[in-house]
Amino acid sequence: MKNNVQVNQWDSNSRYSIQDLSQFLFTHLERFGDPLHQIEGALDYAQGKNNKPGGALYCATMENELVGVVVFLKTGMEGFIPSNILVYIAVDGSKRGAGIGAKLIELGVSQCSGGVALHVEPDNPAKRLYERLGFTNKYLEMRLS
Numbered sequence: 001m002k003n004n005v006q007v008n009q010w011d012s013n014s015r016y017s018i019q020d021l022s023q024f025l026f027t028h029l030e031r032f033g034d035p036l037h038q039i040e041g042a043l044d045y046a047q048g049k050n051n052k053p054g055g056a057l058y059c060a061t062m063e064n065e066l067v068g069v070v071v072f073l074k075t076g077m078e079g080f081i082p083s084n085i086l087v088y089i090a091v092d093g094s095k096r097g098a099g100i101g102a103k104l105i106e107l108g109v110s111q112c113s114g115g116v117a118l119h120v121e122p123d124n125p126a127k128r129l130y131e132r133l134g135f136t137n138k139y140l141e142m143r144l145s
Helices: 018-028 036-046 100-111 127-132
Strands: 005-009 055-062 065-074 084-091 116-118
Touching: 005 065, 005 100, 018 036, 018 065, 018 084, 036 055, 036 065, 036 084, 055 084, 055 100, 065 100, 084 100, 100 127
Parallel strands: 084 116
Antiparallel strands: 005 055, 055 065, 065 084
16 A cells, blocks of 8 residues: 555645645544644644744645645744644544555655654554654643643
8 A cells, every 4th residue: 555655745736725634634633633723723824824934734645535644833943842843644544554644754854944843642543653753752741721
């Protein structure tokens, strides 16, 4: 299956619309996802809308079918906060385990300038993938909402 996967950076001329990407993420993030409006906000940010620093979107396709999406955002900071954050990654549930997520992350990281952070829940099976790709647990995140 790996050989049939194409991974490319998304742009406004891509076959899939930003709404397609939003809906894909909303559907395939499953219990680890966010409400659709928050996903849409991250995609707007990645496109640099509303004077945001921007980022990048990458898509994986197989036989012209969208099978994976990853979203990287620039933080506008360096050193004390990584320059980039991997906000969302989702792979079609029927295609998981074939290396698609790794290909998406590797391409995105290779295009980032500066460090990359991500947040992952302790029981998320993708945590093993992140560790295999070299991500480490440097801090315990705490939030006040």
